[in-house]
Amino acid sequence: xxxxxxxxxxxxxxxxxxxxxxxxxxxxxxxxxxxxxxxxxxxxxxxxxxxxxxxxxxxxxxxxxxxxxxxxxxxxxxxxxxxxxxxxxxxxxxxxxxxxxxxxxxxxxxxxxxxxxxxxxxxxxxxxxxxxxxxxxxxxxxxxxxxxxxxxxxxxxxxxxxxxxxxxxxxxxxxxxxxxxxxxxxxxxxxxxxxxxxxxxxxxxxxxxxxxx
Amino acid sequence: xxxxxxxxxxxxxxxxxxxxxxxxxxxxxxxxxxxxxxxxxxxxxxxxxxxxxxxxxxxxxxxxxxxxxxxxxxxxxxxxxxxxxxxxxxxxxxxxxxxxxxxxxxxxxxxxxxxxxxxxxxxxxxxxxxxxxxxxxxxxxxxxxxxxxxxxxxx
Numbered sequence: 001x002x003x004x005x006x007x008x009x010x011x012x013x014x015x016x017x018x019x020x021x022x023x024x025x026x027x028x029x030x031x032x033x034x035x036x037x038x039x040x041x042x043x044x045x046x047x048x049x050x051x052x053x054x055x056x057x058x059x060x061x062x063x064x065x066x067x068x069x070x071x072x073x074x075x076x077x078x079x080x081x082x083x084x085x086x087x088x089x090x091x092x093x094x095x096x097x098x099x100x101x102x103x104x105x106x107x108x109x110x111x112x113x114x115x116x117x118x119x120x121x122x123x124x125x126x127x128x129x130x131x132x133x134x135x136x137x138x139x140x141x142x143x144x145x146x147x148x149x150x151x152x153x154x155x156x157x158x159x160x161x162x163x164x165x166x167x168x169x170x171x172x173x174x175x176x177x178x179x180x181x182x183x184x185x186x187x188x189x190x191x192x193x194x195x196x197x198x199x200x201x202x203x204x205x206x207x208x209x210x211x212x213x
Numbered sequence: 214x215x216x217x218x219x220x221x222x223x224x225x226x227x228x229x230x231x232x233x234x235x236x237x238x239x240x241x242x243x244x245x246x247x248x249x250x251x252x253x254x255x256x257x258x259x260x261x262x263x264x265x266x267x268x269x270x271x272x273x274x275x276x277x278x279x280x281x282x283x284x285x286x287x288x289x290x291x292x293x294x295x296x297x298x299x300x301x302x303x304x305x306x307x308x309x310x311x312x313x314x315x316x317x318x319x320x321x322x323x324x325x326x327x328x329x330x331x332x333x334x335x336x337x338x339x340x341x342x343x344x345x346x347x348x349x350x351x352x353x354x355x356x357x358x359x360x361x362x363x364x365x366x367x368x
Contacts, residue, residue: 149367
């Protein structure tokens with residue numbers, strides 16, 4: 001706070017390998033899945049379904065990893081207190097890196113929101129069908145037409161919300177890179193991130209779970 | 214007094230004649246167009262079944278279904294879409310969006326694209342499974358183009 005610029009930092013393996021693999025797999029599946037859904041065709045609609053299953057599986061894995069993964073990947077690290085969030089928001093406009101040892105507080109909420117949206121999206125997809133393409137999710141026969149219509153509407157709105165979250169995600173990375181001069185992409189590739197040494201949020205458990213990656 | 218009775222009788226008779234089946238013209242139009250799409254489905258469904266391998270390809274049947282589809286695509290169904298038969302006016306009963314009546318050129322364009330795709334399908338449907346497959350997708354996709362734009366996803 002007051003010791004601007006002199007906050008001691010160190011290089012730490014913040015993102016474990018499964019988290020990184022998860023991240024890039026999810027990014028790919030969401031991009032391809034969205035494209036195949038938005039521009040769905042008679043011959044490619046089944047592929048959209050497969051990417052949906054993959055996303056469902058990835059989200060399930062991420063929730064599981066939230067209990068056993070490295071500290072920064074833990075769900076407990078994502079559940080930020082309002083006080084932490086407020087403190088972070090007070091500082092967010094400052095043109096210097098956060099050196100946060102994991103997801104920054106606002107980013108944590110974004111991760112939770114995105115995971116929830118993707119879970120809803122993958123689930124609603126199982127129950128709906130496209131009557132023009134004569135294709136439907138594996139459970140589309142198990143609900144009545146009215147329910148299916150409602151779920152289709154949720155699936156459609158969900159796609160818009162996910163797009164918005166992805167845009168926000170990319171904007172936040174650009175904001176960090178340009179304004180705050182902190183690279184967030186590199187760490188998600190290598191796992192190594194320059195973090196504040198006084199950030200115990202993650203370091204508490206760091207030694208015990210280093211073996212995870 | 215006599216004239217009043219006469220006038221009342223005439224009005225009553227006229228009212229009775231105007232509503233022969235005591236039905237709502239909007240409801241009738243919706244029933245009619247749903248039936249129309251049901252007939253389309255009953256002809257296109259088996260063709261899709263053949264294309265997807267769920268039903269064995271039969272050149273004669275495929276050609277008959279596709280030709281019937283083409284005939285259906287030529288029918289004038291404008292009267293099945295009276296103003297006021299949209300989902301906003303009828304409280305979600307139909308799924309037709311008001312946009313249909315606001316953007317008629319767009320509807321027409323998509324309808325013509327569908328008719329064109331059906332025409333292409335009809336010209337090859339009897340020429341073998343591969344020929345059929347090559348034209349089925351475009352028909353389904355042109356159906357979907359209208360559904361996505363002019364039909365509500367839920368009731």
